[in-house]
Amino acid sequence: MTYRYRVATIFLMGFFIDCINLFMPTVALPRIAAEFAIGNASSAWVGNAYMLGLTLAVPVSTWLANRWGARRLLSAAMLAFSVAVWGCGEAQSFAALIAWRLVQGMAGGLLIPVGQALTFELFQGPERARVSTLVMAVALLAPALSPTLGGLIVDHGRWPWVFHSNIPLALLTAALAWAWLDQAPGPTAPRPDFKGLLLVSAALACLLLGLSLYGAGHGALLATACLLAGVSCALLYRTHYQRAATGIVELKLLASPRLRVSMQVYHAIPGVFTGVNLLNIFYLQDVLQLSAQATGLFMLLYAAGAFAAMLLAGRLYNRVGAARLLLLGMLMHSLGICLLVMVETPADNALLMAAYGLMGIGGGIGANTAQTTALLDFGGERMPQASVLWNLNRQMAFSVGAALLLMIFNLLLVGLSTPDAYHLTFSLAALLGLAPLMTLHTLPPENPRHA
Structure with a gap:
């Protein structure tokens, strides 16, 4: 297998892992909600935490790859992903599960944009269209298969295995990234807008928290405070963006x-x-x-x-x-x-x-x-x-x-x-x-x- 197809394979494997982790845990949410005695509004944070992790990691992934090299970054990201999915399955409280899902999302957010950039750089013209077709196929295959597989696991086993089942593929992706990718770091990239990233992430987190709290019956005052905090972070980012040379968004x-x-x-x-x-x-x-x-x-x-x-x-x-x-x-x-x-x-x-x-x-x-x-x-x-x-x-x-x-x-x-x-x-x-x-x-x- 040529180098560029090895890179594409690693990217598609990571992309598949990311997609199934968006959809597979969903079928287990009723069991998770029952075990931890939470409402369905709170259970949505199993997905929200993963998304917030992605939001934090995606904008800085290319910068980290240029500093550390894609080989080290992608291998470390998949190892961290493996540890996080194990932690999700072993969580003894809902708060611990959400914390591990945040880490899991951050690890996935490091792999996807870097793998995509490496792959698309190596495939040009009509060849890039063929790679895009493979990406689309994975994007459809994962939502189609993962809920069914997740349902089988939940019906015939226990919900933690919805997370544990990801470990072998994540470890394999980490090993292939270490064995197949070049070691050299990329060219020096400008430092990301970390202040803007924190403001954008805080705005999204406060918005989701406000909607969840209000829907779960925790009172309008607390929910409104969270929503106002989210709006404030968004306005602060707008002010920051107007003053900065470049912005994360x-x-x-x-x-x-x-x-x-x-x-x-x-x-x-x-x-x-x-x-x-x-x-x-x-x-x-x-x-x-x-x-x-x-x-x-x-x-x-x-x-x-x-x-x-x-x-x-x-x-x-x-x-x-x-x-x-x-x-x-x-x-x-x-x-x-x-x-x-x-x-x-x-x-x-x-x-x-x-x-x-x-x-x-x-x-x-x-x-x-x-x-x-x-x-x-x-x-x-x-x-x-x-x-x-x-x-x-x-x-x-x-x-x-x-x-x-x-x-x-x-x-x-x-x-x-x-x-x-x-x-x-x-x-x-x-x-x-x-x-x-x-x-x-x-x-x-x-x-x-x-x-």
Whole structure:
């Protein structure tokens, strides 16, 4: 195997590990919530902590790789990841589990951008397109397989093995990185904006904490204080950004309507779906008494629909245009969520299959179109800056979507029965998924050079 394919293999293995750790623990959340005696709003922090870890690590990963060398960094990151997943499975309290998930996310955040940069530097032109296809395949394969495998583990074993099962692959990736990658550090890179990174991370953490506390019934005063702290950190970052030469998040890039609309769509489709899927897992397991394995199987339909839709969207993009594809994606995705409102008994498998199929098709069209559109206006040194902003928004969409819908659900529980609260939350989620419709008209016409 040539050197560049060794690098690509390490990146794809790390990317696969990262993806399954976003989705596999989700099917175990009802068991985790029961064991630690926590509410479903608090259980969302199993995912939120991982996302916050990624947010902290991604912006500094390239700088660390240039200082230490990719070989040392990626090997150390995967070793740290292995220790963290072991710690997650052995956690004796929910606080310990969240702390280990934060470490796990930071380790994953060091590997992905460095591995991607190394791989894309070695593959140019049509070869890069083939590598991108492999990345897309991994991005679909992991969400399709990991919930099913996680459900098998939970039904026939114990939930800690959802985390422990990652250790062999993580150790193998660490060993291959040490054996295959070059040792030399890269060129000297400018010091990252650590103050900006802390302010952005604090803003996101306070926002998620405020939504979680309010939804879990801890009182409006404490939740409002957290939300105000989040807004304050965001405003402080804006002031810091205006004074600094460069920022960890380049706010001026939001002047691009393509990037701005694509970011909104990502919150409306993948972000909303994250919250809907998390709530539906609790609904299917706790209310309808379906097994974790049966719950995870529906993600296979989602992934199949998303894969077919991505292929279709790629072919139609230059002929139909981004606005029409985004409109179609949002409508189909919200229609799938609406079908969940009609699921009332364990026998409603046909509705569940149709719902996940439609959400997959709509999500595939919308997410693929947003991904394609987001960075069209950028090139040169602005491309990595736009990529950082896009990826941070992507991670925020997952966490905010889950926290917001769990808050809505828990507030509705005060005056409604549990099934009615689930169904009304799904209805509101379908409306939230259509929110960017009002901004589609701001997208500029397609440019022939983008074809």
